[in-house]
Amino acid sequence: MQPIVRVVDIWKQYGDEGQNGIALRGTNLEIKPGEVVALFGKSGSGKTTLLNLIAGLDRPTKGRIEVEGRDLESIGESGRTDLRRRRLGFIFQFFNLLPTLTAYENVYLSLELLGRRDQKSAKDALAAVGLEGKGARYPHELSGGEQQRVAIARAIVKEPTLILADEPTGNLDTTTGSQILELLQHRCQKHKMSLLMVSHTPLTWKFADRILHMVDGVITEPASCTEITR
């Protein structure tokens, strides 16, 4: 089976800072269709850098990244933008909702950008994350957990093949964080989406098929969960 993501010997150096500017040092990763992968690692170890590269938001210094078999370098900027819009969903730590749009409009925009003026799908996605009746609220009128649900609805409404989530529960209490992860896992299973999720919290373990550890710009597969906690 072709992986959704294949990262081969990726290096990323920012600017001209010599050794200090090297964020990724020859890392490899494969994610299968429908797989939920959690990525742990200390601050500054390169997790967000990796997500940005897979999303085609930035380019590696060296190495190869394929999403659904397409080499990100050879499809060019417009190909990467198109892939990101159609095939990828994002969820961030600080929700990143547009403050001047309602919850519903935030979700609908994601479809509109694809030329799909599909009000029903936007409403259904909000209902799927338990926000029926709150679509008319602006982000500041929602709790943190509710805002993250809108962000999930916005990501899943496109039915992407891959969701990239950067500390999606980082700003939520443990109970709300658990609910959000459960919801994400459930939506991914239902729509056979893969999920690559950065998280510092051990909470994530039970929601992941595989747990990876990033250390100084290289991914390692920990032998056990206790290895991560050390």
Ligand SMILES: Nc1ncnc2c1ncn2[C@@H]1O[C@H](COP(=O)(O)OP(=O)(O)OP(=O)(O)O)[C@@H](O)[C@H]1O
């Ligand atoms: N735009 C940038 N320009 C220069 N250096 C950068 C840039 N973005 C990240 N870095 C550096 O690259 C390294 C990896 O950063 P990255 O943001 O990927 O870490 P992270 O694992 O996501 O950390 P955190 O858990 O704190 O979010 C860090 O040393 C950081 O200072």
Ligand SMILES: [Mg+2]
């Ligand atoms: Mg980060």
